[in-house]
Amino acid sequence: EADVAGDLVEVLFTEEQILARLAEMAKAIEADYEGEDLLVVGVLRGAVMVMADLSRALDRHLEMDWMAVSSYGSGTKSSGVVRILKDLDTDISGRHVLIVDEIVDTGLTLSWLVSNLASRHPASVRIATLLRKPEAVKVDLDVAYVGWDIPNEFVVGYGLDYNERYRNLRCIGTLAPHVYA
Numbered sequence: 001e002a003d004v005a006g007d008l009v010e011v012l013f014t015e016e017q018i019l020a021r022l023a024e025m026a027k028a029i030e031a032d033y034e035g036e037d038l039l040v041v042g043v044l045r046g047a048v049m050v051m052a053d054l055s056r057a058l059d060r061h062l063e064m065d066w067m068a069v070s071s072y073g074s075g076t077k078s079s080g081v082v083r084i085l086k087d088l089d090t091d092i093s094g095r096h097v098l099i100v101d102e103i104v105d106t107g108l109t110l111s112w113l114v115s116n117l118a119s120r121h122p123a124s125v126r127i128a129t130l131l132r133k134p135e136a137v138k139v140d141l142d143v144a145y146v147g148w149d150i151p152n153e154f155v156v157g158y159g160l161d162y163n164e165r166y167r168n169l170r171c172i173g174t175l176a177p178h179v180y181a
């Protein structure tokens with residue numbers, strides 16, 4: 001079995017950089033939700049690492065819940081049609097909801113999710129994402145908290161997978177060509 005990190009051709013963000021950026025995002029979130037109740041919703045499975053580190057960077061009370069969603073459709077995802085595999089356990093009516101994901105690619109997943117959650121009459125719904133690919137976004141999506149905008153390259157690590165692998169990398173990087181071969 002090859003060295004996992006050795007499959008990267010380039011490290012884009014180290015663990016230290018990721019934690020530092022999440023701490024900055026947490027400060028902004030603390031300020032914006034001061035005095036308010038907060039429910040943080042992680043999008044399984046990619047958001048697990050961001051949820052763990054962002055929630056621990058938040059120096060305030062919060063609740064955590066999870067959703068799992070899947071894109072329908074032929075071949076590639078990004079049809080924009082989404083189904084719920086695991087719904088919230090929480091009634092979000094009247095509550096401030098912060099959806100946490102690790103990447104906004106086309107934006108179709110979170111666009112659908114925001115609409116779905118908004119129909120449940122929360123006090124507010126916002127998005128926090130560690131990464132966003134502006135060149136790949138297909139919908140007008142309001143993202144309140146973004147770690148970094150990145151080029152439209154395939155990235156893995158820190159929750160991001162290639163064929164379900166590499167999610168457990170502490171850093172985020174681009175895969176070496178031999179991995180695809």
Ligand code: PRP
Binds near residue numbers: 161
């Ligand atoms: C990935 C990623 C985001 C979503 C972004 O999840 O974690 O949730 O795709 O893509 P989009 O902006 O084009 O909709 P995926 O559905 O691959 O499942 P995973 O989180 O289990 O890896």
Ligand code: MG
Binds near residue numbers: 043044045046047101
């Ligand atoms: Mg995901």
